[in-house]
Amino acid sequence: TTIQRALVTGGAGFIGSHLAEALMKQGSRVTVLDNLSTGHRHNIAHLGDGVEFVEGDIRDAGLLNRLAEGCDVVFHQAAVVSVTLSVQDPSHSCEVNDLGTVRVLDACRRNGVGRVVMASSSAVYGDDPQLPKAESMPPRPMSPYAVQKLTGEFYAAAFGGLYGLETVCLRYFNVYGPRQDPSSPYSGVISIFMTKAVAGQAPTIYGDGSQSRDFVSVRDVVQANLLAATQTAAAGRVFNVGTGHFIRIHDLWTIIGELAHTNLEPVFAPPRAGDIRESVSDIGEISSALGFRPRVELRQGLADTLDWY
Ligand code: UD2
Numbered sequence: 001t002t003i004q005r006a007l008v009t010g011g012a013g014f015i016g017s018h019l020a021e022a023l024m025k026q027g028s029r030v031t032v033l034d035n036l037s038t039g040h041r042h043n044i045a046h047l048g049d050g051v052e053f054v055e056g057d058i059r060d061a062g063l064l065n066r067l068a069e070g071c072d073v074v075f076h077q078a079a080v081v082s083v084t085l086s087v088q089d090p091s092h093s094c095e096v097n098d099l100g101t102v103r104v105l106d107a108c109r110r111n112g113v114g115r116v117v118m119a120s121s122s123a124v125y126g127d128d129p130q131l132p133k134a135e136s137m138p139p140r141p142m143s144p145y146a147v148q149k150l151t152g153e154f155y156a157a158a159f160g161g162l163y164g165l166e167t168v169c170l171r172y173f174n175v176y177g178p179r180q181d182p183s184s185p186y187s188g189v190i191s192i193f194m195t196k197a198v199a200g201q202a203p204t205i206y207g208d209g210s211q212s213r214d215f216v217s218v219r220d221v222v223q224a225n226l227l228a229a230t231q232t233a234a235a236g237r238v239f240n241v242g243t244g245h246f247i248r249i250h251d252l253w254t255i256i257g258e259l260a261h262t263n264l265e266p267v268f269a270p271p272r273a274g275d276i277r278e279s280v281s282d283i284g285e286i287s288s289a290l291g292f293r294p295r296v297e298l299r300q301g302l303a304d305t306l307d308w309y
Helices: 014-025 061-068 083-088 090-110 144-163 189-199 218-230 249-259 284-290 298-306
Strands: 005-009 029-034 051-055 073-076 115-121 167-172 174-176 204-206 215-217 237-241 267-269
Touching: 005 014, 014 029, 014 218, 029 061, 061 090, 073 090, 073 218, 083 090, 083 144, 090 115, 090 144, 115 144, 115 218, 144 167, 167 218, 174 189, 174 218, 174 298, 189 249, 189 298, 204 249, 215 218, 215 298, 218 237, 218 284, 237 284, 249 298
Parallel strands: 005 029, 005 073, 029 051, 073 115, 115 167, 167 237, 174 215, 204 267
Antiparallel strands: none
16 A cells, blocks of 8 residues: 555654655655754755645644645654653643644544544653553553543544554653754753764763663554554554563663763763653554564664764
């Protein structure tokens, strides 16, 4: 199946811009909707006229109605993505992440969009000590952000039941790659560590550095999105997107230091409030149902990403 026409919400952001690029390269007509709150025009500038850029907000129902018309697939990547920001301002993140998601789903069902692929998060698992984290585990959302992502999954399921809208929700683990913005204190740890390594500055490790994460390359996240959009078996389902492997944060810094030819000792600070200790995905479901195989091995993915910083 080929995607003739796609809309990517949040398409000027980190993950959305990679998705827009991949869709364009495989011949789809792509529209990007982004309000540039955390996305950047320069993330898609290199795509030229290959994608149509619309500056606007996912809460704008009229705009969404126009943009959803004629789309086979809508990739909903727009969100207030920071857990910390959702803790500081739960109302704002709720408006964007929940009301915005409902508006996207509503525009899709009104316009007969074939499928909606939605960005969810491993945050829905919370601090469940059971590892690896599998879709069959009961969710334990601990932040407004996690509640909002889980709510989005429930809306997707309800829209399937009520209106027959096909949806797929992808629970991203820790995504990394070029164009991940390092400028906020809540940015992904790899973007922060790389910026520090290139500048020859010591990074800060929160806690003792033994906490673990499952880092998945944005290239593999794009692969998962394309499978979710095109495989019949994906409809109505929720899948983890990770590698099934984990690394400890201290070891992550060691590898980045090696790649950047620095051996700066990290500075240790108290653990961040609300941080999860261990995270690793079970990718059995997406592997068996969609044939997803992570292709980017961490060390190689880090080396490729470092060139960007
Ligand atoms: C990730 C997602 C978040 C949510 C969450 C679900 C990112 C950027 N965020 O948050 O959206 O889905 O997972 O659980 O992917 N750290 C340091 N030094 C630094 C920065 C971070 O030690 O300068 C540590 C941090 O304390 C944590 C780990 O690195 O233990 C990863 O931090 P993160 O902010 O990259 O991602 P995480 O897992 O908190």
